[in-house]
Amino acid sequence: MWVPLAGWLIVAPVTTEESFAGSQLLIPGTARARITRWQYDVLASGGPAPLEKKERATPSDILPGQWILAPQRVAFDVPEEEVTLLAERHVWAIVA
Numbered sequence: 001m002w003v004p005l006a007g008w009l010i011v012a013p014v015t016t017e018e019s020f021a022g023s024q025l026l027i028p029g030t031a032r033a034r035i036t037r038w039q040y041d042v043l044a045s046g047g048p049a050p051l052e053k054k055e056r057a058t059p060s061d062i063l064p065g066q067w068i069l070a071p072q073r074v075a076f077d078v079p080e081e082e083v084t085l086l087a088e089r090h091v092w093a094i095v096a
Contacts (some may be wrong), residue, residue, distance in 0.1 A: 007049025
């Protein structure tokens with residue numbers, strides 16, 4: 001397992017089921033891809049990014065096991081490990 005540096009996250013794309021629990025509704029693959037294209041599962045967090053001058057230290061709110069929303073184009077895929085590296089500053093939201 002990799003250990004991310006400060007300000008970086010190791011994430012994996014979220015995958016969903018083909019149907020909802022207790023439902024007869026089947027979701028096609030293209031629709032599932034659109035629903036989850038910005039969702040990631042956090043595998044490891046490197047902690048808060050290094051500080052610049054005149055900036056207060058803030059603890060990282062992103063913890064392993066949480067789901068986050070982030071753009072796809074800023075993430076770096078590591079195909080041999082099946083994980084993605086993502087800078088913490090690019091995270092839009094934590095999914096509650």
